[in-house]
Amino acid sequence: MATYGLVEYEQAAPEVRAVYEDIMATRQTDRVNNFWKALAHDPALLRRTWALVKETMQPGALDALTKELIYLAVSITNQCAYCIASHTAAARKAGMSDQMFAELSAVVALANYTNRLASGYQVEIDEPFRS
Amino acid sequence: MATYGLVEYEQAAPEVRAVYEDIMATRQTDRVNNFWKALAHDPALLRRTWALVKETMQPGALDALTKELIYLAVSITNQCAYCIASHTAAARKAGMSDQMFAELSAVVALANYTNRLASGYQVEIDEPFRS
Amino acid sequence: MATYGLVEYEQAAPEVRAVYEDIMATRQTDRVNNFWKALAHDPALLRRTWALVKETMQPGALDALTKELIYLAVSITNQCAYCIASHTAAARKAGMSDQMFAELSAVVALANYTNRLASGYQVEIDEPFRS
Amino acid sequence: MATYGLVEYEQAAPEVRAVYEDIMATRQTDRVNNFWKALAHDPALLRRTWALVKETMQPGALDALTKELIYLAVSITNQCAYCIASHTAAARKAGMSDQMFAELSAVVALANYTNRLASGYQVEIDEPFRS
Amino acid sequence: MATYGLVEYEQAAPEVRAVYEDIMATRQTDRVNNFWKALAHDPALLRRTWALVKETMQPGALDALTKELIYLAVSITNQCAYCIASHTAAARKAGMSDQMFAELSAVVALANYTNRLASGYQVEIDEPFRS
Amino acid sequence: MATYGLVEYEQAAPEVRAVYEDIMATRQTDRVNNFWKALAHDPALLRRTWALVKETMQPGALDALTKELIYLAVSITNQCAYCIASHTAAARKAGMSDQMFAELSAVVALANYTNRLASGYQVEIDEPFRS
Numbered sequence: 001m002a003t004y005g006l007v008e009y010e011q012a013a014p015e016v017r018a019v020y021e022d023i024m025a026t027r028q029t030d031r032v033n034n035f036w037k038a039l040a041h042d043p044a045l046l047r048r049t050w051a052l053v054k055e056t057m058q059p060g061a062l063d064a065l066t067k068e069l070i071y072l073a074v075s076i077t078n079q080c081a082y083c084i085a086s087h088t089a090a091a092r093k094a095g096m097s098d099q100m101f102a103e104l105s106a107v108v109a110l111a112n113y114t115n116r117l118a119s120g121y122q123v124e125i126d127e128p129f130r131s
Numbered sequence: 132m133a134t135y136g137l138v139e140y141e142q143a144a145p146e147v148r149a150v151y152e153d154i155m156a157t158r159q160t161d162r163v164n165n166f167w168k169a170l171a172h173d174p175a176l177l178r179r180t181w182a183l184v185k186e187t188m189q190p191g192a193l194d195a196l197t198k199e200l201i202y203l204a205v206s207i208t209n210q211c212a213y214c215i216a217s218h219t220a221a222a223r224k225a226g227m228s229d230q231m232f233a234e235l236s237a238v239v240a241l242a243n244y245t246n247r248l249a250s251g252y253q254v255e256i257d258e259p260f261r262s
Numbered sequence: 263m264a265t266y267g268l269v270e271y272e273q274a275a276p277e278v279r280a281v282y283e284d285i286m287a288t289r290q291t292d293r294v295n296n297f298w299k300a301l302a303h304d305p306a307l308l309r310r311t312w313a314l315v316k317e318t319m320q321p322g323a324l325d326a327l328t329k330e331l332i333y334l335a336v337s338i339t340n341q342c343a344y345c346i347a348s349h350t351a352a353a354r355k356a357g358m359s360d361q362m363f364a365e366l367s368a369v370v371a372l373a374n375y376t377n378r379l380a381s382g383y384q385v386e387i388d389e390p391f392r393s
Numbered sequence: 394m395a396t397y398g399l400v401e402y403e404q405a406a407p408e409v410r411a412v413y414e415d416i417m418a419t420r421q422t423d424r425v426n427n428f429w430k431a432l433a434h435d436p437a438l439l440r441r442t443w444a445l446v447k448e449t450m451q452p453g454a455l456d457a458l459t460k461e462l463i464y465l466a467v468s469i470t471n472q473c474a475y476c477i478a479s480h481t482a483a484a485r486k487a488g489m490s491d492q493m494f495a496e497l498s499a500v501v502a503l504a505n506y507t508n509r510l511a512s513g514y515q516v517e518i519d520e521p522f523r524s
Numbered sequence: 525m526a527t528y529g530l531v532e533y534e535q536a537a538p539e540v541r542a543v544y545e546d547i548m549a550t551r552q553t554d555r556v557n558n559f560w561k562a563l564a565h566d567p568a569l570l571r572r573t574w575a576l577v578k579e580t581m582q583p584g585a586l587d588a589l590t591k592e593l594i595y596l597a598v599s600i601t602n603q604c605a606y607c608i609a610s611h612t613a614a615a616r617k618a619g620m621s622d623q624m625f626a627e628l629s630a631v632v633a634l635a636n637y638t639n640r641l642a643s644g645y646q647v648e649i650d651e652p653f654r655s
Numbered sequence: 656m657a658t659y660g661l662v663e664y665e666q667a668a669p670e671v672r673a674v675y676e677d678i679m680a681t682r683q684t685d686r687v688n689n690f691w692k693a694l695a696h697d698p699a700l701l702r703r704t705w706a707l708v709k710e711t712m713q714p715g716a717l718d719a720l721t722k723e724l725i726y727l728a729v730s731i732t733n734q735c736a737y738c739i740a741s742h743t744a745a746a747r748k749a750g751m752s753d754q755m756f757a758e759l760s761a762v763v764a765l766a767n768y769t770n771r772l773a774s775g776y777q778v779e780i781d782e783p784f785r786s
Contacts, residue, residue, distance in 0.1 A: 031259070035245070038252040042626035048710060049248065049633075055703060056241045061230035066197055067238050073201045074242035076382040077208045079473055080603055082249040083242070084384060085260040099192035102435035105382045107198050109442075110187045111205035111214070113375040114166070117180065118213040120338040120367045121169040122346060128162070129216040173364035179448060180371075186441060207644040210735055211341055215646060233697035236644045240704075244637040251600040251629045253608060293521070297507070300514040304757035310579060311510065311764075317572060318503045323492035328459055329500050332466045336504035339470045342734055344511040345504070347522040361454035369460050372449045373467035373476070376428070379442065380475040383431040390424070391478040469775040472604055477777060495566035498775045502573075506768040513731040513760045515739060555783070559769070562776040573772065580765045585754035590721055591762050597725045598766035601732045606773040607766070609784040623716035631722050634711045635729035635738070638690070641704065642737040645693040652686070653740040 006037035016040045019050050026054060033086060065094045072096075073108045137168035147171045150181050157185060164217060196225040203227075204239045268299035278302045281312050288316060295348060327356040334358075335370045399430035409433045412443050419447060426479060458487040465489075466501045530561035540564045543574050550578060557610055589618040596620075597632045661692035671695045674705050681709060688741060720749040727751075728763045 009020055009032070019040075020032045039046040057067050068091040075083035088101070096104075140151055140163065150171075151163045170177040188198055199222040206214035219232070227235070271282055271294070281302075282294045301308040319329055330353040337345035350363070358366070402413055402425070412433075413425045432439040450460050461484040468476035481494070489497075533544055533556070543564075544556045563570040581591050592615040599607035612625070620628075664675055664687070674695075675687045694701040712722055723746040730738035743756070751759070 031257075034254050034257050035249055035252075038254045039248065041622065042630075044710075045626055045630050048630075048707065049245070052241060052703065052707060053245070055699075056234075056237045060234050061228060062200075062234045062238075066200065067234070069193075069197065069201060070204045070235060070238045071242045072382075073204045074208050074239055075246055076378050077205050078243065078246045078603065079377070079381040079471065080246040080250055081381075081384070082254050082256055083246050084381060085256045086249075087242075088384075089260045097192060098434065102438055103187075103191050103193045103198070104201060105379055106187045106435075106438050106441075107193075107201045108205055108382060109375040109378045110183060111202045111218075112209065112378050113371040114180070114184070115206055115209045115211040115214050115341070116338050116371045116374050117170065117367055118166055118217075119211055119341040119343075120334075120346060120370060121166075122343070122350075123165050123169045123213050125213055125216045126162075126165050129220045172360065173368075175448075176364055176368050179368075179445065183441065183445060186437075203644075207640050209341065210639070210643040210733065212643075212646070215644060219646075229696065233700055236641055237697075237700050237703075239644060240637040240640045243640050244633040246603070247600050247633045247636050248629055250603040250605075251596075251608060251632060253605070253612075293519075296516050296519050297511055297514075300516045301510065303753065304761075306579075307757055307761050310576065310761075311507070314503060314572065314576060315507070317568075318496075318499045322496050323490060324462075324496045324500075328462065329496070331455075331459065331463060332497060332500045333504045335463045335466045336470050336501055337508055339467050340505065340508045340734065342508040342512055344516050344518055345508050347518045348511075349504075351522045359454060365449075365453050365455045365460070366463060368449045369455075369463045370467055372445060373464045373480075374471065376442070376446070377468055377471045377473040377476050379432065380428055380479075381473055383428075385427050385431045385475050387475055387478045388424075388427050391482045465775075469771050472602065472770070472774040474774075474777070477774060481777075491565065495569055498772055499566075499569050499572075501775060502768040502771045505771050506764040508734070509731050509764045509767050510760055512734040512736075513727075513739060513763060515736070515743075555781075558778050558781050559773055559776075562778045563772065573769070576765060577769070580758075580761045584758050585752060586724075586758045586762075590724065591758070593717075593721065593725060594728045594759060594762045595766045597728045598732050598763055599770055601729050602767065602770045604770040604774055606778050606780055607770050609780045610773075611766075613784045621716060627711075627715050627717045627722070628725060630711045631717075631725045632729055634707060635726045635742075636733070638704070638708070639730055639733045639735040639738050641694065642690055642741075643735055645690075647689050647693045647737050649737055649740045650686075650689050653744045 006034055007040035008037065012040060013043060015043050016046060019043075019046050022054075023050060035082070035086065065091070065096065068094045069096065069100070069104055073104060076105065076108050077112060137165055138171035139168065143171060144174060146174050147177060150174075150177050153185075154181060166213070166217065196222070196227065199225045200227065200231070200235055204235060207236065207239050208243060268296055269302035270299065274302060275305060277305050278308060281305075281308050284316075285312060297344070297348065327353070327358065330356045331358065331362070331366055335366060338367065338370050339374060399427055400433035401430065405433060406436060408436050409439060412436075412439050415447075416443060428475070428479065458484070458489065461487045462489065462493070462497055466497060469498065469501050470505060530558055531564035532561065536564060537567060539567045540570060543567075543570050546578075547574060559606070559610065589615070589620065592618045593620065593624070593628055597628060600629065600632050601636060661689055662695035663692065667695060668698060670698050671701060674698075674701050677709075678705060690737070690741065720746070720751065723749045724751065724755070724759055728759060731760065731763050732767060 007016060009017060012020065023032055023036060024030060036046060039049055072087045072091050075087050138147060140148060143151065154163055154167060155161055167177065170180055203218045203222050206218050269278060271279060274282065285294055285298060286292055298308065301311055334349045334353050337349050400409060402410060405413065416425055416429060417423055429439065432442055465480045465484050468480050531540060533541060536544065547556055547560060548554055560570065563573055592611065596611045596615050599611050662671060664672060678687055678691060679685060691701065694704055727742045727746050730742050
């Protein structure tokens, strides 16, 4: 169903290949996901998006696993099928166990539940939480 | 702007007081957030929601801080002002530093960005991510 | 904070007044909500939107209260502050009691909870629910 | 595409079987939906979620059909394919006719339409709707 | 997976046929999309929705292509698979090139990114943007 | 209500000042929006986000006004109050007239309406829109 098909390495322009190679080297894999192959129709968008992902996801005050868990939590909240599938895989690779996934899912569901109660009841922000 | 005002401890029925006391004991605080005081107009909803929060948020395979980070990530994605304010406070109490918050925000923003690219480009799920 | 201010009856063009009058007659009130006064800067958008609301919200297989409950449930899910405030008032006028509101809120929260579990676990649609 | 496959009754632990039996008894059916079979990998999540659904969805100030309509309205707003399929079936079982579904859909669409107009025009909440 | 199947021209009532004919004439095509064939189970909803689409999408201060780009941007943000597929086709027919689609996607992704940063950081609206 | 206050130019580190100066030069203004002053607590996030905005929003196959209209359409769909206020201002600066805003709002509302009908009716994607 992809609008543009996927740009495979063999047919890719040099600047696209350079991004693919950096993705594979950074992630220590020999696969490039369909996501990148779809973006590759616009090499500037591919380059810019990969640079953003690479810099944002590198370990810092939060480790790689925690960042992947947050990524997956957002994707589940947005109900993005592709992102849930690919980031479940990424989180597992980073160390997410079955039990961690179950607890992540439970917290995501809970936050979606309480978010609507807070909005529906038009709850005013507590004084200590302001500023 | 709260539709029903807030149920303060002094005016609360015994079953509501019992929940408030459990909240304060569990969280080691002497405040009950406006959120709970709004729900207290329906004691069954209050009790049920608190039981859900208490059980879901207890440390397990994921520690308390990680669960708070996930909670906040969902609240930011949903753009729930009350929840962002209260859960930023909760996450800080659980140990979130300024740098952790900045990195959390960056990952949340990034996932919202890539989620739309994946959907807009109608990217098919990679074979290895199926099942 | 309204971008364009509000178009009051006194300053309104005849075609806008006609819509205001139909709103007040249909709803048996002498107030026109700010929502309509904001849209009135574009009389065609005002007329079209009011016609859509009037026809959609008239009682049919679902009665007026049920339609208002559904409207409010959507507004809470979307976390639209204006819509929650105005449609809580509208639902009350149509007969929503405090207990009905509490139960509505509980179901809205629950559906937001289970929606994410279904998406996160990538649950396949049951055969009997297909087609 | 389910990440974990489904836990069938025959292979399920006693605590999972107990939940399945309560689901079937409460709903007067001999089927357990895939949703529950996916959650069953974490028996605590299964038990907690079923208890929440059972208590929230029991008739009260709102009858069973109205609760199902609200559930479906939220699922459509969130565009959750699994939830739309399963809750369309549940609402039909509770008495939703074709015409009711059409009117529900129309109100859901309308509320999503007006929610964005209210937000886009930055409409201030009317004085009478405050508090 | 359509709940009601599709109402084909041959089996349609005269009022439904009249809408189909207006759709085909307005769009200069001999196809009616599945979307309309699904709505046709409720002829009033079909008529009302088509009238809304027809009036809203006619060129005005914004030309037809710009309106289609906005439509697609919303559909991508909402991650509506049907709408993305059908409105990508509609936008292409109105003149959207591959490069325009890439830039549209990039802006949609970016806005989803910055929306969450603004919300997460609880940024106050700048004085000059108020009113 | 900003969590961290705003980093004003006078107190800013050199790398932050450099970004502020590029923002002001690029936009031909002497103001830096609160959004950037909030992000400045994490200079890397500030730099990265500004680079993304600058590159994405430069005119290309789509002109500056069209890109601003798309940005605003997404912000309205997400109901992000800050983003709606700031990007309404940005779009006006880029040439959006009152009538353009009204038509933009109408299309955004319409797309949110039809997105839910397509999802609720579980409409299958038309054969010609596949691929």
